[in-house]
Amino acid sequence: MDSALEIQKPHDQLAAFLSDDMVAVNALIRDRMASEHAPRIPEVTAHLVEAGGKRLRPMMTLAAAHMCGYDGPFHVHLAATVEFIHTATLLHDDVVDESGQRRGRPTANLLWDNKSSVLVGDYLFSRSFQLMVETGSLRVLDILANASATIAEGEVLQLTAAQDLATTEAIYLQVVRGKTAALFSAATEVGGVIAGADDATVQALYDYGDALGVSFQIVDDLLDYQGQAAATGKNIGDDFRERKLTLPVIKAIALADAEERAFWQRTIEKGVQEDGDLDHALTLLNTHGTLAATRDDALAWAEKGKAALDGLPDHPVKQMLIDLADYVVDRVN
Amino acid sequence: MDSALEIQKPHDQLAAFLSDDMVAVNALIRDRMASEHAPRIPEVTAHLVEAGGKRLRPMMTLAAAHMCGYDGPFHVHLAATVEFIHTATLLHDDVVDESGQRRGRPTANLLWDNKSSVLVGDYLFSRSFQLMVETGSLRVLDILANASATIAEGEVLQLTAAQDLATTEAIYLQVVRGKTAALFSAATEVGGVIAGADDATVQALYDYGDALGVSFQIVDDLLDYQGQAAATGKNIGDDFRERKLTLPVIKAIALADAEERAFWQRTIEKGVQEDGDLDHALTLLNTHGTLAATRDDALAWAEKGKAALDGLPDHPVKQMLIDLADYVVDRVN
Numbered sequence: 001m002d003s004a005l006e007i008q009k010p011h012d013q014l015a016a017f018l019s020d021d022m023v024a025v026n027a028l029i030r031d032r033m034a035s036e037h038a039p040r041i042p043e044v045t046a047h048l049v050e051a052g053g054k055r056l057r058p059m060m061t062l063a064a065a066h067m068c069g070y071d072g073p074f075h076v077h078l079a080a081t082v083e084f085i086h087t088a089t090l091l092h093d094d095v096v097d098e099s100g101q102r103r104g105r106p107t108a109n110l111l112w113d114n115k116s117s118v119l120v121g122d123y124l125f126s127r128s129f130q131l132m133v134e135t136g137s138l139r140v141l142d143i144l145a146n147a148s149a150t151i152a153e154g155e156v157l158q159l160t161a162a163q164d165l166a167t168t169e170a171i172y173l174q175v176v177r178g179k180t181a182a183l184f185s186a187a188t189e190v191g192g193v194i195a196g197a198d199d200a201t202v203q204a205l206y207d208y209g210d211a212l213g214v215s216f217q218i219v220d221d222l223l224d225y226q227g228q229a230a231a232t233g234k235n236i237g238d239d240f241r242e243r244k245l246t247l248p249v250i251k252a253i254a255l256a257d258a259e260e261r262a263f264w265q266r267t268i269e270k271g272v273q274e275d276g277d278l279d280h281a282l283t284l285l286n287t288h289g290t291l292a293a294t295r296d297d298a299l300a301w302a303e304k305g306k307a308a309l310d311g312l313p314d315h316p317v318k319q320m321l322i323d324l325a326d327y328v329v330d331r332v333n
Numbered sequence: 334m335d336s337a338l339e340i341q342k343p344h345d346q347l348a349a350f351l352s353d354d355m356v357a358v359n360a361l362i363r364d365r366m367a368s369e370h371a372p373r374i375p376e377v378t379a380h381l382v383e384a385g386g387k388r389l390r391p392m393m394t395l396a397a398a399h400m401c402g403y404d405g406p407f408h409v410h411l412a413a414t415v416e417f418i419h420t421a422t423l424l425h426d427d428v429v430d431e432s433g434q435r436r437g438r439p440t441a442n443l444l445w446d447n448k449s450s451v452l453v454g455d456y457l458f459s460r461s462f463q464l465m466v467e468t469g470s471l472r473v474l475d476i477l478a479n480a481s482a483t484i485a486e487g488e489v490l491q492l493t494a495a496q497d498l499a500t501t502e503a504i505y506l507q508v509v510r511g512k513t514a515a516l517f518s519a520a521t522e523v524g525g526v527i528a529g530a531d532d533a534t535v536q537a538l539y540d541y542g543d544a545l546g547v548s549f550q551i552v553d554d555l556l557d558y559q560g561q562a563a564a565t566g567k568n569i570g571d572d573f574r575e576r577k578l579t580l581p582v583i584k585a586i587a588l589a590d591a592e593e594r595a596f597w598q599r600t601i602e603k604g605v606q607e608d609g610d611l612d613h614a615l616t617l618l619n620t621h622g623t624l625a626a627t628r629d630d631a632l633a634w635a636e637k638g639k640a641a642l643d644g645l646p647d648h649p650v651k652q653m654l655i656d657l658a659d660y661v662v663d664r665v666n
Contacts, residue, residue: 096448130482148458153371
């Protein structure tokens, strides 16, 4: 893509605006992922931390702190905290999903082993914990402890709910909060808290992060059925083949007749899949209009995120966050 | 064993003295391991938490708080915290070790799957984090964050150092601190801190927990070569078969001639083991007197633990902790 166009993307605007802070965040991450005695730790971590992710979550913390006029040092600690938690969950997710690839590169569990992924994930989680304690804010610790519990509970829930046709949209939303939104909302919320923002502002930041995270995950799940492999790094139908009940399918099951229900039972619950099943699934999603309905949900969440920021004073970062919410759903619009 | 004799064991004395508190700890554990939405969580956790462990670690926290005259509610939170951290590490350890049994029962990774063990471990860790935040003590959070990092680093170190003949006694000690002593020392230390004890007392409690944990683990590693399966629940030579470099072998390698070194390289580094190798290993350990030397180390650590308590005022619990240090090494004396 043209680099002049590229710079227009909201996350690139954020990265440019926050570049000094992000240098500090990256230095802190490198410093704290070191281990004097266990070289396996920085090896595994570097593989993941330096794999060129967008660093969207730490930028959320920095952005929120800036919008609230913070001029202390601890937003950098919290941004690194959030990235460490994210990296730790990726390491454990890859073990749970038995993944072989992430962001187009082999996963740590494949390059090393599951043991290293589990234990280095634990190490990063404990390092994130040390970083947040350094801020000296019990309120920040409370927020991040609750977010960690939501994340872990959502992951277990996904494990048990994934192949259960009784899974409702409410349960899906809870899984999505665990997988994605809980860390986004904690990231923006702690940015406001560390800056000493008032309760209404902190709530607005939480609501924005939550809605952004939910729309982000819904779009991701939608792209699994209608994206282009080149753009998403995923193949169409991965979730179907892995028997993951995501929103388009949950909506289709709610509208299914007996024959369609039998199809979902065979392919998702029992995991008996044949050639042509994915095409048939796509036909059912289109017949019932659930891809369009899922897109509408993603758009509504993005609007909710933007609306949350309405009451906040003007700030260059505010517009970037509004644009980011639009950009997330533009991928499917 | 005769129940009249049984009650003389120091951990039974502690359990009797702390029984009211332990009722509260167990109630808090049951309350916090619940999950409204993910029933897999209490299933897995109950399997482990209610498997009849001695609850030695939470008792350490309660004992330290009592010795320091604490009369608030938070020692119960911290005791539950310590047990949750312990349970989380057991769940992850069983995945890493690919264990099939713990305390004579099938492990969670066998009953459910590795995924559940990883994610429920994460959940318990996040629940422990919430519990400690509730105490409102940043110093407690700092201690437990540092202990978590030591535990995780020690686990990774063990993964990479286990089969490396260059492993020194210093590295072994660090692994032991991670595996065992870091949680014991944090358990006793936070008991003193929550009670507002002075620095010298807090240091003494830390030193006691650290020394008790180190002696406990050295004894465990020694029993692997000279214990009775019925008493330990382990088979003689498990560590040898699993190619774990523990203190008796590290000492024997330091004294090995060329031929002996080749034997350790083949059996531990390369993992090529034949009938009779365990017997030959035991002969080498006895020839060089390293089982006796390891026992002497365990005794010295127990003495160090007892000496740490010297300066503390008399208290019924103080004598139980002294007796506990003796009891731990009595298993090999």
